[in-house]
Amino acid sequence: MYADILCSETPATKLRMQRAEGLVRVALHRKAGATRVRELLQSGCTKLRLPTKLVSQASQEAILINTAGGLTGGDRIETEILAVNGSDAIVTTQACERIYRSTGDMATVATRLTVEENARLAWLPQETILFNEGRLARTLDVQLHANAELLAVEAVLFGRKAMNEAVRCGSFHDRWRIRRDGKLVFADDVRLEGNIAEKLARPCFFGNQMAMATLLLIGDDTEQLLQPVREAIDDLGGATAFEGKLVARMTAPDSLVLRRHLEPALAILMRGRTLPKVWQI
């Protein structure tokens, strides 16, 4: 149905180039009333930084850094986070992840989170920016204990409006699979392929908006947060709560408008913890 003439799925020339790879594997646990890093493995182009805490708090913030400064076809970033019993971890990224033009292969971003009993994990990466002809396959796989809490956000910008960098073609696939007590409780596949500009324009898809976000909270009493989250999101999107989860989706004309509503929504979903500095407008 769509005019994909200019958006070939298999480019004719394929060059084998040096690829960026990064792996961070971290375990956080609770020690003397605070959350601390128990094990850390980092290799390739990704690093983890732990900001010093100014005030004593139970949670620990961790910041992922991609030293390659962006991803293109064939690049692969893997992140594994384990929040051990009773820990309270907040993970974000130092910068927006940039997905540059690919000559064919997908850039792969795979995130695996495990949240044990009475532990909390907030997965709050900054926005991903997909540039023209960028190709991204992203997965988020989460295992939650029945008494664990997860807050997750993924925000995507299709091009940068202010820089006059529109996305015409590309490929974006974001797959979430969240299990609680072994049972699949949330599954989501957002997929945009081919003529992205034409698809973004469609009222049923993105209604000409180029910024979007999905928020998910899984834990106890999520319904109580529904009304305040709806007020924060306002007419940019919607929120729903059922079966122990709160899901919100929003679209915006640009990243600034998105942030103006995303930041207060996240602040509510943090339930008393402070949002990482990079998320504060």
Place this chain on the structure above:
Amino acid sequence: MTDQRSLLRLMSWLSPAFPVGAFAYSHGIERAIHDGLIRDRATLADWIRDLLEAGSAWNDAVLLAESWRDAAVGGDGAAVAELALAMATTRERHMETTLQGAAFGEAAAAWGGDSNSPLPYPVAVGVMAARQSVALEPAVIAYLHAFASNLIQAAVRLVPLGQRDGVAVLAGLESTILERAGRAASSTLDDLGSAAFRSDIMSMQHETQYSRVFRS
């Protein structure tokens, strides 16, 4: 089984008269109409086509196909059912697929076969079709046709549109339904994917819509 008997069964199971209560659900289009996103024949046709091409109707088709294949080799569709429920992004979508699926299972018991615990709607249809020797692709065609015509009926009431406009939209969706059903019949779960972000938002916003006729 003969093609004629398969056709007859699909006409019964996916008929608006089959007691699944489909008429009560608008799949969020009541909100889209309220907001003026659907306002005439053309905008209605675009909206439904998008759901079939890359939205919830496409995902339902993929889930139906997976459950059909599972039941064809003796499975009970439980794993696909878990996935289908997890993919119901909003409270009202979850209600739609749960209640229609359960009602379908109860009503379809008239055709005999093993009793099953309630399944989400596309999974219930896929399992039933496989167990009753109805081929996969015609089953997806009938399911997608029922999905489209149910939304058209909702829009005819709400926009409002004439019945002739509604029928014209359905006629215009024929090629899309056939093409999608053909693809779904050879799909795997890796083909799941939706771009219909604002359709999901409409379903969320429908929860707080002040004046509403439909349950979703």
